[in-house]
Amino acid sequence: DVKVTQSSRYLVKRTGEKVFLECVQDMDHENMFWYRQDPGLGLRLIYFSYDVKMKEKGDIPEGYSVSREKKERFSLILESASTNQTSMYLCASSPTVPTYEQYFGPGTRLTVT
Amino acid sequence: ILNVEQSPQSLHVQEGDSTNFTCSFPSSNFYALHWYRWETAKSPEALFVMTLNGDEKKKGRISATLNTKEGYSYLYIKGSQPEDSATYLCASRKGGQNFVFGPGTRLSVLP
Numbered sequence: 001d002v003k004v005t006q007s008s009r010y011l012v013k014r015t016g017e018k019v020f021l022e023c024v025q026d027m028d029h030e031n032m033f034w035y036r037q038d039p040g041l042g043l044r045l046i047y048f049s050y051d052v053k054m055k056e057k058g059d060i061p062e063g064y065s066v067s068r069e070k071k072e073r074f075s076l077i078l079e080s081a082s083t084n085q086t087s088m089y090l091c092a093s094s095p096t097v098p099t100y101e102q103y104f105g106p107g108t109r110l111t112v113t
Numbered sequence: 114i115l116n117v118e119q120s121p122q123s124l125h126v127q128e129g130d131s132t133n134f135t136c137s138f139p140s141s142n143f144y145a146l147h148w149y150r151w152e153t154a155k156s157p158e159a160l161f162v163m164t165l166n167g168d169e170k171k172k173g174r175i176s177a178t179l180n181t182k183e184g185y186s187y188l189y190i191k192g193s194q195p196e197d198s199a200t201y202l203c204a205s206r207k208g209g210q211n212f213v214f215g216p217g218t219r220l221s222v223l224p
Contacts, residue, residue, distance in 0.1 A: 004156065035214075040122075040216055041216055042116075042117060042202070042204075042213070042214035042215050042216045042217065043202070043204075043212075043214040044214075045211060045212070048211070058211070090156075090157070100145070100162075100206065101147065101159045101162055102147070102149075102157075102159070102204075102212065103156075103159070104149075104156040104157040104158075105156055106154075106155065106156045107156070
């Protein structure tokens with residue numbers, strides 16, 4: 001079975017802190033994604049990566065950066081956390097072919113106080 | 114439709130009832146439509162991927178249909194069980210790697 005793991009299920013940080021969310025997948029997938037999910041809204045894409053050291057902005061990249069130094073690991077960085085970044089963060093990976101089905105991690109619920 | 118929409122936002126059904134909900138998506142440049150089930154405290158799990166107009170997929174008591182010309186997909190659950198309680202997400206893909214997700218339909222099946 002594909003496994004996508006995220007470093008924390010729950011995280012509480014203070015405004016202004018630098019926050020790292022880690023995601024690891026074990027299926028050698030080329031593509032990895034970071035989403036956030038807020039009540040009443042769909043999953044919104046923050047960043048994605050289709051290869052090591054490659055990254056593309058999603059729909060809401062402001063306030064975030066990412067790092068992909070190894071194929072299996074994709075990190076989301078909040079350079080200076082703000083209260084409006086309180087959310088559920090989901091990581092996903094997918095193969096490039098054939099169906100692009102995404103496999104999700106369990107999510108990290110981040111609270112910024 | 115610019116975004117992916119789902120209706121209803123939530124619903125409650127009795128165990129044994131059949132139910133269905135809708136996903137609406139932009140029909141232009143359509144490539145694929147995905148359905149996911151997201152149970153509380155678990156990861157979203159893929160249910161179906163559909164690409165062709167008229168596609169029908171089935172997994173146990175759950176089935177889905179696709180109309181790419183008018184831009185909608187239906188998800189049906191026959192004889193709902195409490196373990197079907199979850200949020201059901203649909204996502205449209207236009208090609209490339211990106212998905213656009215709907216806000217989800219939260220289903221509660223009451224015993």
